[in-house]
Amino acid sequence: MATRAQGCLRVIGGQWRSRLIEFDAADGVRATPDRVRQTCFDWLAPLIEGARCLDLFAGSGALGIEALSRGAAHCTFVEQGPRQCARVKDALLNLKAQHADVVAMDAIYFLQQTWHRYHVVFLDPPFESDLLVRALCELPKVLHPHNRIFLEWGADKPVLPERFEWLREKRAGQVGYGLAIYHHPAARG
Numbered sequence: 001m002a003t004r005a006q007g008c009l010r011v012i013g014g015q016w017r018s019r020l021i022e023f024d025a026a027d028g029v030r031a032t033p034d035r036v037r038q039t040c041f042d043w044l045a046p047l048i049e050g051a052r053c054l055d056l057f058a059g060s061g062a063l064g065i066e067a068l069s070r071g072a073a074h075c076t077f078v079e080q081g082p083r084q085c086a087r088v089k090d091a092l093l094n095l096k097a098q099h100a101d102v103v104a105m106d107a108i109y110f111l112q113q114t115w116h117r118y119h120v121v122f123l124d125p126p127f128e129s130d131l132l133v134r135a136l137c138e139l140p141k142v143l144h145p146h147n148r149i150f151l152e153w154g155a156d157k158p159v160l161p162e163r164f165e166w167l168r169e170k171r172a173g174q175v176g177y178g179l180a181i182y183h184h185p186a187a188r189g
Contacts, residue, residue: 009062012038014069021091023060031060036172040150041066043168043179047148048072051119056107061088063122074099078110111138119144127154136161140182149180
């Protein structure tokens with residue numbers, strides 16, 4: 001099996017399965033590994049088709065592109081790095097992806113100002129930052145009542161704020177990842 005070049009990943013499922021996506025690895029982007037993406041989308045399989053998704057801290061765009069490939073209705077990619085945004089836009093164009101937009105903006109600011117609601121949110125910020133905790137605090141107002149949040153982290157598993165609940169979690173080498181849900185105050189059981 002040939003190894004892919006650094007800065008290149010393949011879509012692992014759906015209509016674009018096996019298509020390659022290039023990203024800016026030299027700029028510190030860490031793409032979600034294939035086996036982690038496979039587990040993520042196994043967990044999300046009953047929910048992803050027709051879902052409105054948010055790929056926050058998009059980086060390579062792998063998670064959002066994988067969601068679109070598997071039938072998500074729409075995905076918003078938020079990334080403040082201009083080179084990463086350009087690469088995600090190029091990948092979407094090459095795939096002829098529709099129902100997607102790329103927002104060049106600070107992720108926390110995006111959460112504070114958007115009025116959209118999302119069924120599925122992907123949170124994979126730089127591991128050595130406090131952005132995961134900050135994003136979780138801002139996230140409730142953008143979540144649809146029937147939601148799932150996929151998170152990735154480095155050494156320390158994050159403590160979820162009130163009303164969030166872990167559904168699943170795993171570890172793959174240096175990467176911890178899990179699926180959570182947010183229980184809206186008005187939602188029942």
